[in-house]
Amino acid sequence: MNELLKLIQERHSSRMPFDTKHPIAKQDLLQILEAGRWTPTAHNMQNFEIIVVDDEKLLESIGNIKRPVSETFIRENYQQLSFSEEELRRKKIGILASMFPSSWRNPDFRLDSKDEKADPSVQRPFPACPVMLIVVYDPAKRAPASEGDFLGILSLGCLMENMWLMANSLGIDFHIMSSLSADSVEKEIKNILHIPGNLKIAFSCRLGYLITTPGKHLRVRRDISDFTNHNKFGNKDL
Ligand SMILES: Cc1cc2nc3c(=O)[nH]c(=O)nc-3n(C[C@H](O)[C@H](O)[C@H](O)COP(=O)(O)O)c2cc1C
Structure with missing residues (x-):
């Protein structure tokens, strides 16, 4: 199989704690940032700054921030859930x-x-990691004529994918x-990392090596024919 396609298919989310005693080699970190550097961005505006956090105390301070979950999140998250692998395979979208x-x-x-009190994990203890990347952007510097800086935000998505692929590779x-x-969390992180007030966090990620090898979990995608239309919307004859 084409190497790039294999890499794209194998890129995945790792949600378990990472080994804080296993740092990321400087040269690997630089390669991830190099992949970020070559991100396509609207008008080549390169509309991001990245804060690399590897200081234990700072990571601990960020880890201690309470991350409240909203009822809206839980309600909308529920819409994306499957309650068995069979259901997820059938739907082809969402998560277990x-x-x-x-x-x-x-x-x-x-x-x-009582729902919240009965389940302390709702407070979402923060999974450990040796390195965190906080990606910020200036919402006042939008891509030309891009309402809501839609194009700038798309560009930040490209940055995420470039770095994610590089890390997994x-x-x-x-x-x-x-x-x-989230507003309250962002405010605290900005204080901890001295991020100027006008910048917003686009996304944050943990990098590291898993402590335990996770069991295989089902990852699904729609078929090409499910989302592809030929010449005219609704034509499925490609
Ligand atoms: C914009 C964006 C935001 C995401 N936010 C989270 C998140 O907050 N927590 C999380 O565990 N995964 C998050 N993910 C990862 C997705 O849930 C994940 O990519 C999707 O379920 C497919 O799984 P895979 O990455 O293993 O292929 C996010 C992904 C994207 C692109």
């Missing part, structure tokens, strides 16, 4: 419910209720943590 704390599998979950595990962009 077993990845989440049990109370998140209840769409009627209420904060400050080096055998380094990678975990995106969108919860670090």
